[in-house]
Amino acid sequence: xxxxxxxxxxxxxxxxxxxxxxxxxxxxxxxxxxxxxxxxxxxxxxxxxxxxxxxxxxxxxxxxxxxxxxxxxxxxxxxxxxxxxxxxxxxxxxxxxxxxxxxxxxxxxxxxxxxxxxxxxxxxxxxxxxxxxxxxxxxxxxxxxxxxxxxxxxxxxxxxxxxxxxxxxxxxxxxxxxxxxxxxxxxxxxxxxxxxxxxxxxxxxxxxxxxxxxxxxxxxxxxxxxxxxxxxxxxxxxxxxxxxxxxxxxxxxxxxxxxxxxxxxxxxxxxxxxxxxxxxxxxxxxxxxxxxxxxxxxxxxxxxxxxxxxxxxxxxxxxxxxxxxxxxxxxxxxxxxxxxxxxxxxxxxxxxxxxxxxxxxxxxxxxxxxxxxxxxxxxxxxxxxxxxxxxxxxxxxxxxxxxxxxxxxxxxxxxxxxxxxxxxxxxxxxxxx
Numbered sequence: 001x002x003x004x005x006x007x008x009x010x011x012x013x014x015x016x017x018x019x020x021x022x023x024x025x026x027x028x029x030x031x032x033x034x035x036x037x038x039x040x041x042x043x044x045x046x047x048x049x050x051x052x053x054x055x056x057x058x059x060x061x062x063x064x065x066x067x068x069x070x071x072x073x074x075x076x077x078x079x080x081x082x083x084x085x086x087x088x089x090x091x092x093x094x095x096x097x098x099x100x101x102x103x104x105x106x107x108x109x110x111x112x113x114x115x116x117x118x119x120x121x122x123x124x125x126x127x128x129x130x131x132x133x134x135x136x137x138x139x140x141x142x143x144x145x146x147x148x149x150x151x152x153x154x155x156x157x158x159x160x161x162x163x164x165x166x167x168x169x170x171x172x173x174x175x176x177x178x179x180x181x182x183x184x185x186x187x188x189x190x191x192x193x194x195x196x197x198x199x200x201x202x203x204x205x206x207x208x209x210x211x212x213x214x215x216x217x218x219x220x221x222x223x224x225x226x227x228x229x230x231x232x233x234x235x236x237x238x239x240x241x242x243x244x245x246x247x248x249x250x251x252x253x254x255x256x257x258x259x260x261x262x263x264x265x266x267x268x269x270x271x272x273x274x275x276x277x278x279x280x281x282x283x284x285x286x287x288x289x290x291x292x293x294x295x296x297x298x299x300x301x302x303x304x305x306x307x308x309x310x311x312x313x314x315x316x317x318x319x320x321x322x323x324x325x326x327x328x329x330x331x332x333x334x335x336x337x338x339x340x341x342x343x344x345x346x347x348x349x350x351x352x353x354x355x356x357x358x359x360x361x362x363x364x365x366x367x368x369x370x371x372x373x374x375x376x377x378x379x380x381x382x383x384x385x386x387x388x389x390x391x392x393x394x395x396x397x398x399x400x401x402x403x404x405x406x407x408x409x410x411x412x413x414x415x416x417x418x419x420x421x422x423x424x425x426x427x428x429x430x431x432x433x
Contacts (some may be wrong), residue, residue, distance in 0.1 A: 096180055100164055103181035104128060108145030110418070110427035114138070115149070119422050122408040123161045124373055126332070128181070129410035130166050131420060132159040137168045139181060142412045144427065147181050163201045169194050176207060186225050192217070196241055200292065204228075204247030208238045218252060220271065229271040236265065242292035244311050251298050251309075253287035262286050266300055268314065278314040280307075293330035294355040301328045306337050308357020317357040323349050331374035334360065338369055345369075352379070352392055363394030375411040382406050387417055387428050398430035 104127055116133030123130045128147060131138040137159065139147040154170035161167070165185060169176035172193050178186040185203075192209040195216060199205040203223025211217040216238035220229040229250075236254035243250050248271065255264040264287045267276035282302055289301040297310040303324055308317040323339035326348075335357075339349045348365040352374065367383035374380075379390040382402065387409065389398040398415060408420040415430050 096164055099183075100181040103147050104141045104145070106141070106143075106145045108141055108143040110144045110425065112140065112144055112146065112425040114420075114423045114425065117422055119407050119420055120157065121159050122371075122410050122420055123159070123166075124331070124375065124410045125161065125163070129418065130159065130161060131408070131410075131425070132157060132168065133422075137166060137177075137179070139166065139179075140410075140418075140425070142410075142418075144425075148179070150177070150179065150184075152177065158196070160197060160199050162199045162203075165199060165203065167197060167199045167205060169197050169207075171196070178205065185223075186221075188221075188225075195237070196239060198241040198243050198250075198290070198292070200243035200247045201245040201295075202243075202247030204243050206241045206243050206250050208241050208252070216254065218250070220250060222247070229269075231269060231274055240287055240290040242290035242298045244292060244298075245295045249311055251290055251292070253290055253300070255286055264302075266290070266309070268309075268311070278309075280309070280316075288325060289328055291328065291330050291335070293335070294357075296356060299328070299330070299335060299353075299357060301325055301337070304339075306351065306353070306357070308353070319351055319353070319357075319359050321349055321351065323347075327369065327372055329373055333377055334374060336372060336374045336379060338365075338372055340369075350379070350394065361392045361394070365394060370406060371408045373409060373411050376414060378414075380409060380411050380417055382409050382419065387419060387430060389415070389430050398432055400428045400430040402426070402428055 114131065114133055116135050118134040119131060120134060121132040128139060128141050131140065134157070136149050136151050138149045141147060152168050154173055156171040157168055158171050159166060159168050165178055165180050167176065167178045174190045174193060176188040176194065176197060177184060178199065188207065190207060190209050192211060195208040195210060197205065197207045204220065206218055206220045208216055208218050211232065214232040214234050215236055216233040218231045218238060218241060219227060222228050233254050236256045238252050238254045240253040241250060249268060251266060251268050253264055253266045255262050261284055264282040264285060266280045266287060268278040269276050285302045287300055287302055290298055292298040297308050300307040300309060304322065305318060305320045306328065321339040324342050325337060326340050327338040329336050334352065334354045337351045341347045345368050346366055348369055350363055350365050351359060352361045354360055370382040372379065372381040377392065378397065381388050381390065385401055385403055387400050387402045388396055391397055402419045405421040406419045407422065410418040410420065412418055412427065417428050417430070419426050419428050
C-alpha cells in the first residue's frame with residue numbers, strides 16, 4: 001500500500017500560488033506556430049535523416065538533363081538549317097525532291113516493252129530518264145523500274161523537262177500536263193493553240209499560244225499554277241521560250257519573214273515590265289532552240305551557231321560552224337552540239353561546251369548519229385548498230401552492238417546505257433575497246 005505523507009504548510013506565509021498556464025496567442029489560421037528552437041531541432045533531424053549523397057545525385061541528374069536538352073536543341077537547329085539551305089538550293093523545295101527520290105525505290109529490269117509505235121524523244125536525269133512516245137509519257141529508274149506511264153493522246157506531243165518535273169503538251173493543240181515522279185502537278189487547257197512551252201527548275205513555266213489580236217501571247221505561271229506575267233508579240237511569231245532556273249526571267253525567240261528572208265530576235269524579260277532588258281537580232285536565220293539547263297545562262301541554237309547568253313549581264317559566248325546544226329543536248333558537265341552536211345549526214349562536226357558555253361573540244365565523227373548524250377565527262381552516242389563511249393577529243397573508249405532500230409539512248413552508268421527503239425528498251429554494257 002502506498003505511503004502518504006502529510007504536506008507541510010507554512011501557516012504564516014500561506015500556501016504557494018498555483019502557476020498560471022501561458023496562453024497561446026491565436027492567429028488568423030489554425031496553424032501551430034513553432035518556436036525557433038523547434039525549427040532548429042526539426043531541421044537538424046531532417047539533415048540527419050537525409051543523407052548528403054542523395055542530394056548530390058539529384059543535382060547531377062538535373063545537369064545531365066540540361067546537357068541532353070542542349071544537345072537535342074542543337075541537333076534540331078542543325079537539321080532546320082540544313083532543311084532551309086536545301087529548300088533554297090532545290091527551287092521546288094526539299095519535299096518534292098524527297099518524293100522523287102522515294103519514287104525511285106523498287107526493282108525493275110530489262111528489256112522493257114513500250115506501248116507505242118514511235119519513240120519521239122528521251123532525256124536522262126541522272127538516276128532516271130524520260131521517254132516520250134506517240135501515245136505516252138514514260139519515266140524509268142536506271143534500274144529499269146517503270147515509275148509511271150501517262151497516256152497523253154496528243155497528235156503532235158512535245159516534251160520539256162526540268163530537274164524534278166516533266167511537261168508534255170500538244171503543239172497545235174490546247175492541252176498541257178506537268179508531272180513530278182509521283183503525281184500530276186498541273187493540267188492546263190488554253191483558249192488558243194499552243195505554239196511552244198518551257199519549264200524551269202523552280203517549277204515556274206511559260207506557255208506560248210496564238211492570239212486573235214497579236215501574233216503570239218506568252219503567259220508565265222508560278223509553281224502553284226497562278227498567272228504571274230503576260231507578254232504579247234504584236235508582229236513576230238514566238239517559236240521558243242526558256243525560263244531561268246530560279247523562275248525570275250524568261251527568254252523568247254521570235255521571227256518574221258520579209259522578201260523570203262527570216263529575221264529572228266532573242267529577248268530577255270523580267271516580270272516587272274513589258275520592255276525587254278536585252279535583245280539580240282539574227283539576220284537570215286531561224287532560232288532552232290533555247291536551252292536553259294545550266295543556271296548561269298541559256299543557249300541559243302541557230303542554223304550555224306551556238307550562243308550562250310548569261311541571265312544577269314547578258315554576256316555572250318559564240319561558236320560558229322559552216323555545217324548545219326542537227327542536234328543539241330545538255331548534260332551534267334556541259335552541252336554538246338552536232339553539225340553535219342545536209343547532203344551527207346555521215347560527215348559530222350561535234351562541239352563540246354562547258355556549263356558556261358565555252359568551247360572545250362571539237363572533233364569529226366564519221367557515221368550517222370541517231371542520238372548523242374554527254375555525262376560525267378564522256379560522250380555516249382548511237383551510230384548505225386553500235387553504241388560508243390567517246391572521250392572529250394572523240395576517241396573511242398568503249399563500244400557495243402545494239403542491233404537495228406535504236407533511235408534514242410539514256411545513260412545508266414559509266415559503262416552502261418539504255419538503248420531505246422520504237423517499242424522496247426534494252427540495257428547495253430559497253431566493253432573496253
